[in-house]
Amino acid sequence: MGPQHPSTHGVLRLVLELDGETIVGAEPTIGFLHTGIEKTAEQKKWQQVIPLVERMDYLGAQSNSLSFCLSAEKLLGLEMPDRVTYIRVLIAELQRLNSHLVWLATHAMEIGAISVMMYAFREREQLLNLNEMIAGFRLFPSYIRIGGLREDLPRDYKKAVKELLDKMPAAIDNYELMLTKNQVWTKRTKGVAVLSKEMTLALGLVGPMARAVGINYDVRRMWPYLKYDTFDFVVPTRTAGDVFARYQVKVEEMRQSVRICQQALERISPTGVYDCGDYRVVPPPKDRVYTEMEALIQHFLIYSQGFTVLKGEAYVPVEGARGEHGFYIVSDGGNRPVRVKSRAPSFLACQALPHMIKGGLIADVIAAIGSTDVVMGDVDR
Amino acid sequence: METPVQIPFDAQVLDLVREKVPADAIEPAPAVDMPTAYVAREHMLAVCETLRDHPALQFSFLVEITAADYHPATPRFEVVYHFACLGEAFAQPAGAAVPRRLRLKVRVPDNDLGEQSLPWAHSLTPLWPAANWLEREVFDLFGVAFTGHPDLRRILTPDDWTGYPLRKDYPVQVRKDAASWSPMQLTVEEFAANVRATRAASAAAARTRVDEPVPMRTDKD
Numbered sequence: 001m002g003p004q005h006p007s008t009h010g011v012l013r014l015v016l017e018l019d020g021e022t023i024v025g026a027e028p029t030i031g032f033l034h035t036g037i038e039k040t041a042e043q044k045k046w047q048q049v050i051p052l053v054e055r056m057d058y059l060g061a062q063s064n065s066l067s068f069c070l071s072a073e074k075l076l077g078l079e080m081p082d083r084v085t086y087i088r089v090l091i092a093e094l095q096r097l098n099s100h101l102v103w104l105a106t107h108a109m110e111i112g113a114i115s116v117m118m119y120a121f122r123e124r125e126q127l128l129n130l131n132e133m134i135a136g137f138r139l140f141p142s143y144i145r146i147g148g149l150r151e152d153l154p155r156d157y158k159k160a161v162k163e164l165l166d167k168m169p170a171a172i173d174n175y176e177l178m179l180t181k182n183q184v185w186t187k188r189t190k191g192v193a194v195l196s197k198e199m200t201l202a203l204g205l206v207g208p209m210a211r212a213v214g215i216n217y218d219v220r221r222m223w224p225y226l227k228y229d230t231f232d233f234v235v236p237t238r239t240a241g242d243v244f245a246r247y248q249v250k251v252e253e254m255r256q257s258v259r260i261c262q263q264a265l266e267r268i269s270p271t272g273v274y275d276c277g278d279y280r281v282v283p284p285p286k287d288r289v290y291t292e293m294e295a296l297i298q299h300f301l302i303y304s305q306g307f308t309v310l311k312g313e314a315y316v317p318v319e320g321a322r323g324e325h326g327f328y329i330v331s332d333g334g335n336r337p338v339r340v341k342s343r344a345p346s347f348l349a350c351q352a353l354p355h356m357i358k359g360g361l362i363a364d365v366i367a368a369i370g371s372t373d374v375v376m377g378d379v380d381r
Numbered sequence: 382m383e384t385p386v387q388i389p390f391d392a393q394v395l396d397l398v399r400e401k402v403p404a405d406a407i408e409p410a411p412a413v414d415m416p417t418a419y420v421a422r423e424h425m426l427a428v429c430e431t432l433r434d435h436p437a438l439q440f441s442f443l444v445e446i447t448a449a450d451y452h453p454a455t456p457r458f459e460v461v462y463h464f465a466c467l468g469e470a471f472a473q474p475a476g477a478a479v480p481r482r483l484r485l486k487v488r489v490p491d492n493d494l495g496e497q498s499l500p501w502a503h504s505l506t507p508l509w510p511a512a513n514w515l516e517r518e519v520f521d522l523f524g525v526a527f528t529g530h531p532d533l534r535r536i537l538t539p540d541d542w543t544g545y546p547l548r549k550d551y552p553v554q555v556r557k558d559a560a561s562w563s564p565m566q567l568t569v570e571e572f573a574a575n576v577r578a579t580r581a582a583s584a585a586a587a588r589t590r591v592d593e594p595v596p597m598r599t600d601k602d
Contacts, residue, residue, distance in 0.1 A: 031537040038522075039546055043553055074414050201471050204443055204511030217470040222480055314414040315445075315463060315484070328461065330449050339449040343463075351514040380537060 010376035021361050026354040033380035041340040045306030054140040057378035062095040063320040065144045068327045070316040072146045083272040090264040093257040098127040099321035100254050107370035111188050147282040148275025168258045189244040193356040193368035204348040207323020212249045213241030219319040243371040306335035346378035390416040417484040425503050439478040440464040446515035448523045452549040456490035460502045497526050504530035522547040
């Protein structure tokens, strides 16, 4: 099955061993999308790595750049002002919403509920418009930078976000109306691709996959970054561990993301700083670059030679849309990283596929792949 | 930008691990983000077993296995493991341990070759099934073999790939001439003469085509 099968999320190939319709054995083959991003990143200066890592998990682009920047800032010992932190929270949660919407749309479509896709992509389009507002680029904005943000939020951005957030709860209700009590949907998802609690963690699966089986682990709760401990939200869990439980967890997560976004929106002051103000790392503001010699020199230095990062290694996990996600980075004190490694949740989800589908039917393979929410860019990197 | 605070290694973890292995098998190292230690290669499995199964530790979540190449330093490679204990979220029946994170590193020299004539480390796949693909990835990209691994094959690159791409001595962008292209074997004059001859022949053919019947192809041809 695959790699050109329409329901294998890009270029996943599964070699299935069958007994009639029942699956006896399965072997995922990956690597069709391997582009050596980690090798390329070692040749780039620190700030040039950000557009590269955003292309790894291309549905959660800003969760990549966020975790990379947090790791680099850990090594640099930089503290972010509150306003930057809250804008990052907003961006991260909108990205999670974005990723979950694509997951819901494609997952439902693969199982046969095509109309859900139309509605989910309608809202996702508006999220991409928001990305376009902050960066001019809809999929990979590269808005989060080491030491802060690329620039301040554009005028009317908060208004546009608010409009979308006001619409979202009703929109999510609408998706649920089409699926949750739909008999076709429940029969295709309940009791399918079940993983036990022990097996889930032994296979390194965290995030929505683990919360669907009752492992109440969310990086935002257990090891808060970006001041998530000051936000009011619920970590949804289920115990069934099947495709339907994963669906319920993710839909509930979307509601919680909307709540976090609303709180972040209230906390972001209309004007203020958008970086940490350490001009060894972030370029000085444009008005100073145009008027002061020193600022111009510093701007030129950062963009021509880059900045150095203290020698050491760091791994700061964040809760991505697919689970714990982080970058292990090593610096030798130079202006280019020695090693950049993404902890890719999709890679491990892919590894777990045979354990989930063994003994099931071919038709359930599609439901299983959809529920793991693998992004092949994240698997192959 | 101040020098970040170094995180000390947990004394409790260190003591419990040292119950099973010699004291010099685990050696704390400075790090800014989480407790870090170097572990002697031959004691790695024993250390991990204690970490996973001891009721006061319960590091049941293998977060990540990766490696780094410090060429030309010796020992050349470091295999890096991240672990986490999830506390209440995933506890042994007797009770939960404190949630915490841990990084262990194993130094792998490149002059002590094991199976497949490669630098080697012990496989953690018997303890965590998740290690299976993570170790295959390290094997594929760094050429570090894991002894005890059930299925050590390349995973991201094709099976017939040569070399280990993430090693520092692997060239970044190999530019090769496309095999289908070869330089022109004619001089410019010969080329021009050829073109003229072809044009003259096709012009002559076009002139005769109207009044001469097209020769029929026979079986003898």
